[in-house]
Amino acid sequence: MSLTQSIDYAAISPPLVVVVTAVAVLLADLFVSAEVRRRLLAPLALAGTLGALGATAWLATGPARSTFCLAGGGCSYVADGFATYFQTIVLAALVVVLLLSYPLFDERERVPPGQVPAAEFLALMLMSVSGMLVVAAGRDLLTLLIGLEVVSLPAFVLVGLRRGDPRGVEAALKFFVFSVVSTALTIYGIALVYGTTGSIELHHIAHALSTRHAHSGAMSATAAAGVVLVLVGFGFKIAAVPFHFWAPDTYQGAPVPVAAFLSVASKAAGFAGLIVLLVVGFRPYADVWGPAVGVLAAVSMTVGNLVALRQRNVVRLLAWSTVAHAGYLLMPLAVASSQLREGVRATLAYLGIYAAMNLGAFGCAVLVRRLHPRLAIEDLRGLVTRAPLTAVAFGLFLTALAGLPPGVAGLFAKVVVFRAAVHGHVTWLAVVAAVNTVIGLAYYLRVAALMFVPADDAPVAPSSRTWSVSAGVAIAAAVTVVLSVYPQPLLHLASTAAQR
Amino acid sequence: MVPILVLFVLAAGFAVFSVLAGSLTGPKRFNRAKLEAYECGIEPSPQAFRGHKLPVKYYLTAMLFIVFDIEIIFLYPWAVAFDKLGLFGLIEMILFVVSVFVVYAYVWRRGGLEWD
Amino acid sequence: MTLADDVFGLLGVVCLAAAVLVVTSRHVIHAALWLVVCFGALAGCYLVLTAELVAWVQVLIYIGAVVVLMLFGAMLTRAPVGAVQELDSGNRPVAAVAGVATAGVLGTLVVAAFRGAYVDIHHTQIGDGKVIGTSLFRFFVLPFEVASVLLLAALVGAIVLTKREV
Numbered sequence A: 001m002s003l004t005q006s007i008d009y010a011a012i013s014p015p016l017v018v019v020v021t022a023v024a025v026l027l028a029d030l031f032v033s034a035e036v037r038r039r040l041l042a043p044l045a046l047a048g049t050l051g052a053l054g055a056t057a058w059l060a061t062g063p064a065r066s067t068f069c070l071a072g073g074g075c076s077y078v079a080d081g082f083a084t085y086f087q088t089i090v091l092a093a094l095v096v097v098l099l100l101s102y103p104l105f106d107e108r109e110r111v112p113p114g115q116v117p118a119a120e121f122l123a124l125m126l127m128s129v130s131g132m133l134v135v136a137a138g139r140d141l142l143t144l145l146i147g148l149e150v151v152s153l154p155a156f157v158l159v160g161l162r163r164g165d166p167r168g169v170e171a172a173l174k175f176f177v178f179s180v181v182s183t184a185l186t187i188y189g190i191a192l193v194y195g196t197t198g199s200i201e202l203h204h205i206a207h208a209l210s211t212r213h214a215h216s217g218a219m220s221a222t223a224a225a226g227v228v229l230v231l232v233g234f235g236f237k238i239a240a241v242p243f244h245f246w247a248p249d250t251y252q253g254a255p256v257p258v259a260a261f262l263s264v265a266s267k268a269a270g271f272a273g274l275i276v277l278l279v280v281g282f283r284p285y286a287d288v289w290g291p292a293v294g295v296l297a298a299v300s301m302t303v304g305n306l307v308a309l310r311q312r313n314v315v316r317l318l319a320w321s322t323v324a325h326a327g328y329l330l331m332p333l334a335v336a337s338s339q340l341r342e343g344v345r346a347t348l349a350y351l352g353i354y355a356a357m358n359l360g361a362f363g364c365a366v367l368v369r370r371l372h373p374r375l376a377i378e379d380l381r382g383l384v385t386r387a388p389l390t391a392v393a394f395g396l397f398l399t400a401l402a403g404l405p406p407g408v409a410g411l412f413a414k415v416v417v418f419r420a421a422v423h424g425h426v427t428w429l430a431v432v433a434a435v436n437t438v439i440g441l442a443y444y445l446r447v448a449a450l451m452f453v454p455a456d457d458a459p460v461a462p463s464s465r466t467w468s469v470s471a472g473v474a475i476a477a478a479v480t481v482v483l484s485v486y487p488q489p490l491l492h493l494a495s496t497a498a499q500r
Numbered sequence B: 001m002v003p004i005l006v007l008f009v010l011a012a013g014f015a016v017f018s019v020l021a022g023s024l025t026g027p028k029r030f031n032r033a034k035l036e037a038y039e040c041g042i043e044p045s046p047q048a049f050r051g052h053k054l055p056v057k058y059y060l061t062a063m064l065f066i067v068f069d070i071e072i073i074f075l076y077p078w079a080v081a082f083d084k085l086g087l088f089g090l091i092e093m094i095l096f097v098v099s100v101f102v103v104y105a106y107v108w109r110r111g112g113l114e115w116d
Numbered sequence C: 001m002t003l004a005d006d007v008f009g010l011l012g013v014v015c016l017a018a019a020v021l022v023v024t025s026r027h028v029i030h031a032a033l034w035l036v037v038c039f040g041a042l043a044g045c046y047l048v049l050t051a052e053l054v055a056w057v058q059v060l061i062y063i064g065a066v067v068v069l070m071l072f073g074a075m076l077t078r079a080p081v082g083a084v085q086e087l088d089s090g091n092r093p094v095a096a097v098a099g100v101a102t103a104g105v106l107g108t109l110v111v112a113a114f115r116g117a118y119v120d121i122h123h124t125q126i127g128d129g130k131v132i133g134t135s136l137f138r139f140f141v142l143p144f145e146v147a148s149v150l151l152l153a154a155l156v157g158a159i160v161l162t163k164r165e166v
Helices: A013-031 A034-061 A081-105 A118-137 A141-159 A166-197 A202-214 A218-237 A246-253 A256-281 A283-309 A314-334 A337-371 A388-402 A408-423 A427-451 A464-485 A488-498 B002-025 B056-080 B082-109 C003-024 C028-048 C052-076 C092-113 C129-139 C141-162
Strands: A065-069 A075-079
Touching: A013 A034, A013 A081, A013 A118, A013 B082, A013 C141, A034 A081, A034 A118, A075 A081, A075 A118, A075 A141, A075 C141, A081 A118, A081 A256, A081 A337, A081 A464, A081 A488, A118 A141, A118 A256, A118 C141, A141 A166, A141 A218, A141 A256, A141 C141, A166 A202, A166 A218, A166 A246, A166 C092, A202 A218, A202 A256, A202 A283, A218 A256, A218 A283, A218 C092, A246 A256, A246 A314, A256 A283, A256 A314, A256 A337, A283 A314, A283 A337, A283 A427, A314 A337, A314 A408, A314 A427, A337 A388, A337 A408, A337 A464, A337 A488, A388 A408, A388 A427, A388 A464, A408 A427, A408 A464, B002 C003, B056 B082, B056 C052, B056 C129, B056 C141, B082 C129, B082 C141, C003 C028, C028 C052, C052 C129, C129 C141
Parallel strands: none
Antiparallel strands: A065 A075
């Protein structure tokens, strides 16, 4: 038995590149003159992200690679189709978020609450992403846990990074407290699962759990409690009701690009960990977690949509809408065990489309914020005459989130998850989701319609400093349009990723 | 096990005895200085404490200490098992120490080691 | 019942009692000191179970760093030395019910599941530095290296949130 693990550096290249970029950004900020710094840091972070994206694409074309393998079988890190699918989503989302956040550290920026320290912002965001990349490929409880911590810890700071902004402090504090409590529960759950199975490696856990499950009794009940507690931490990460309380306040208090980052990249990482745990590790307990996930899904979409109806602020509306979307994303995972693969495929496809349309919607919020710093929904009235392109793009993303033409991509996404739910014999959940889709139409369309009310304002010339934000929104819009016309490649990728 | 237990009992007994003996036999003369938080040394500074909040720089010190404390605690099991781990262990530990060294460089350049 | 069982049970009672005092005490300093007792008793429990390294981590990190720095911060500034009413909130009964219920359920489960689980502390070496060192580099290299990113992020965050002139 070998005393040490072998490392395949090619397999871990995406997180490695991201971490090295983060360190390079920090060190460059410390030892380079201010003038060089201003020009260098953001492009450096973007280049690193694109490099990691290239490495991921290269890994996706090759065979699955496993590394950090345990002496007794099983590996800590597996770069298979599933991992590269999530890594691609996270890295692509990071590209858009970096573009959206560029004005945050522009020294000429005068829109309150002003700039944030560039190097720290970029480095923390890259570190958080490295955690997400590890979570997507992690295949044991310890790696998943530490990865999740690396996702969360920089995120607290990113939320509270704006100085002298009490809302930001409140947002960060709520986020922190909720995160710490849910992590504590998760760690307790991991201890129970480890205690009852004797392993932290997911395949071993699945094997041990299936024997535990066969004999009911205290041991089986303890394992079930462990499974449920582990899920709490991931429920927090994806902001599913009832672990969602932090989300609206945190999204509203954070800089808008950070809210976009949390609602897409962080949620994707949470789903990556959740799916791998449920499908690989806790599969024998599907009769325990299946109904629990179904209830979470139903409650998340209902609460998210109903509360979104009453919102008056654009970011809060989007925040509650992401809570509702966590419900749609969870729905296919609640299916019967035999249909689970199709369910996973549906969640993956939905997540890809959700990433594009939700990033786009938050990007539009960044653009609108420059005209209306309060971001009240009422401010959007007649936006089409002031900022026609922004209004059109925002309209596209909102209809896509609602699942209506012209945002057909969102419709495809809804169809995929509905089909998975019906095939998987959770028709009741599909009915709940259908009702919720109708509720969702009400608020998405109300906002979209408000923008196209004619007003007699003159068009506002876009500021030269928003080109990067516009580029980010344009990327999201282009992806949404392409997915509306030709979603097959994404669906194909999702089914390859679900074949494991 | 038994020697440790005996040691515990002896230590506890000595502590209780010292405290009791001191309070029973010693003279008791009170003055204002004895009611201060510290009879000697630096007086607590009144301006540092506002509205039940600790100044944030204490937390920075705490974070610094904890981060490097954790680094050290990882060095210990590595060091005692070093003969079995060989070059691989050395390389991994160097990677770990280097990333924590980046922290050190960062803190130093940002003035985190200065007490205003 | 062996001597080890007795010591373990005694330390467990001390730990639990100290923990209750931490949350019920109205003196900040007292709460911190009771926390030291609680952590110390827990370290003793680990030691009885021959988990040497975990015990030292408990002492060095939790008592040595976390609690002592709390005390350090509280004593160098004019911390509230007397009783502070604000340490209690109106949520006390709800919190008590939630805490007792959770502890009851999980405690019952764990006791029922692991009632017969015994570790032969005389013939195993599960927790000393050497064993943990080798298993760290045999099984957990990835989490170990990722943890260094966590430490990096923690300090960058601490600096950026506390230093005014970054």
